[in-house]
């Protein structure tokens with residue numbers, strides 16, 4: 001991620017949904033298996049996750065809205081342990097509710113156009129007063145293992161699409177509204193939902209990796225389920 005403080009002005013918060021939202025995997029109302037989100041509050045990352053009515057928030061310590069690229073990693077184990085790493089350094093950790101927080105496939109929902117989706121750079125329901133992340137994202141990887149348990153050297157090249165990668169968004173398209181999933185099987189392609197004015201404003205040539213293509217100023221809807 002790369003963001004400026006002046007573009008992300010949410011104050012300190014006690015819920016990720018009050019921040020400048022980077023990743024929104026909310027379910028309208030109670031979380032079913034669970035729901036989660038990542039946002040910026042007072043220039044720091046917050047990671048929220050809930051199982052049933054147990055709603056928790058991990059608050060980061062480092063200010064990341066300094067206009068520089070940062071490698072961000074969030075891990076969650078089935079035990080409920082959550083860790084946040086900024087540039088390979090442990091920034092915050094906590095133990096929360098255990099159990100799965102993924103989307104329960106084929107569940108009944110009154111919100112089929114939002115509940116099943118992983119949304120980047122927006123509050124998925126466009127809730128009145130909500131704030132969206134206003135910055136760059138590149139090379140977003142979702143994995144089915146805990147990648148990091150301690151400090152690590154952040155990658156200097158795009159993430160590998162290995163067997164534990166369940167979705168990988170390179171954002172190398174550079175134009176248009178189709179978002180490729182570079183994970184094996186490419187099961188979760190996304191769609192850019194541009195603001196008024198069109199898709200071009202969401203693309204940038206700025207990237208943390210030399211020669212790795214184009215990151216996205218995000219406002220994309222990325223499904224984590226296959227749509228028939």
Ligand SMILES: [Ca+2]
Pocket residue numbers: 026027028029030031035
């Ligand atoms: Ca919810």
Ligand SMILES: [Ca+2]
Pocket residue numbers: 138139170171172207212213214215
């Ligand atoms: Ca890229």
